[in-house]
Amino acid sequence: MTPLLDIKGLDIRAGDKPLVSDLSLSIRPGERIGLIGESGSGKSMTAMAATGLLPPSITVAGSITLDGQQVVGATDRVMNRLRGVAAAVVFQEPLTALDPLMKIGRQIAEPVRRRLERDGGKATKEAVQREVRDLIDKVALPQPDRIINSYPHEVSGGQRQRVAIAMALACRPKLLIADEPTTALDVTTQAEILKLLDQLVRETGMALLFISHDLPVVAQVVERVLVLKNGIAVEEGLVGSVFGKPQHNYTRTLVEAARLFDEALGATGS
Ligand SMILES: Nc1ncnc2c1ncn2[C@@H]1O[C@H](COP(=O)(O)OP(=O)(O)OP(=O)(O)O)[C@@H](O)[C@H]1O
Numbered sequence: 419m420t421p422l423l424d425i426k427g428l429d430i431r432a433g434d435k436p437l438v439s440d441l442s443l444s445i446r447p448g449e450r451i452g453l454i455g456e457s458g459s460g461k462s463m464t465a466m467a468a469t470g471l472l473p474p475s476i477t478v479a480g481s482i483t484l485d486g487q488q489v490v491g492a493t494d495r496v497m498n499r500l501r502g503v504a505a506a507v508v509f510q511e512p513l514t515a516l517d518p519l520m521k522i523g524r525q526i527a528e529p530v531r532r533r534l535e536r537d538g539g540k541a542t543k544e545a546v547q548r549e550v551r552d553l554i555d556k557v558a559l560p561q562p563d564r565i566i567n568s569y570p571h572e573v574s575g576g577q578r579q580r581v582a583i584a585m586a587l588a589c590r591p592k593l594l595i596a597d598e599p600t601t602a603l604d605v606t607t608q609a610e611i612l613k614l615l616d617q618l619v620r621e622t623g624m625a626l627l628f629i630s631h632d633l634p635v636v637a638q639v640v641e642r643v644l645v646l647k648n649g650i651a652v653e654e655g656l657v658g659s660v661f662g663k664p665q666h667n668y669t670r671t672l673v674e675a676a677r678l679f680d681e682a683l684g685a686t687g688s
Contacts, residue, residue, distance in 0.1 A: 428441040452628045468627075485505075511602050515585065522569070523565075527546050559581070576610065601632070632676070633673060661673055
């Protein structure tokens with residue numbers, strides 16, 4: 419099967435400083451892959467490169483094909499066509515994806531309208547509203563009428579992340595990139611959002627690139643992981659084998675840190 423995202427020999431630099439070096443990673447349709455590593459290891463840079471969102475000051479070399487289209491050096495026009503359709507991104511802080519001055523219903527309606535038009539359908543007010551309701555339902559947002567008429571700051575962090583997920587789903591992307599989507603949330607909300615993402619990815623058959631520094635979180639939603647250290651892939655494999663029998667010292671350290679954290683939580687009864 420042709421990969422949906424195929425990264426080969428990716429180099430990302432800020433001036434002389436290498437941020438990501440010779441990275442290769444491929445995701446087939448419907449596959450769920452985790453990209454893990456400590457803060458600053460280059461996970462977000464990789465995701466931004468894949469969607470052409472890196473600032474102009476950052477240089478990129480190598481090859482990234484997304485749904486068969488070369489992303490490195492692609493024009494804004496090409497990337498605008500790919501974004502949402504081939505891949506949509508959910509970020510750590512949903513406020514970055516939301517317009518603070520626009521009611522949530524209208525924000526979800528925009529990608530819905532674009533997608534209906536893209537698919538040759540009629541974006542009538544009724545069709546758009548129906549789909550906004552469906553999406554709100556899908557991401558299990560309570561009190562839909564209130565949510566639709568609220569501004570982002572009037573709902574909770576977990577609800578905002580559900581709105582951001584609904585907006586990504588509205589595009590019906592082939593690949594969902596979730597960049598630390600639960601890091602800014604409390605533990606209970608984190609678990610709920612993970613469950614939701616897992617369920618939606620399975621239901622829709624979307625591929626998933628899940629970015630996190632948190633091993634237990636990644637292990638819940640992906641089949642394969644790639645471990646990044648200082649922008650270099652040090653280990654890759656099935657979740658069970660990488661976490662069960664880590665080959666690289668760095669992965670061992672991450673696994674051990676997660677285990678100690680779990681034990682500490684257990685000891686405090688949390
Ligand atoms: N605009 C920028 N210009 C130069 N360097 C940058 C820029 N943005 C990020 N970096 C650097 O790139 C490296 C990788 O950052 P990146 O955000 O990809 O890490 P990460 O693994 O996603 O970390 P985190 O989990 O904290 O988000 C870091 O050393 C960071 O300081």
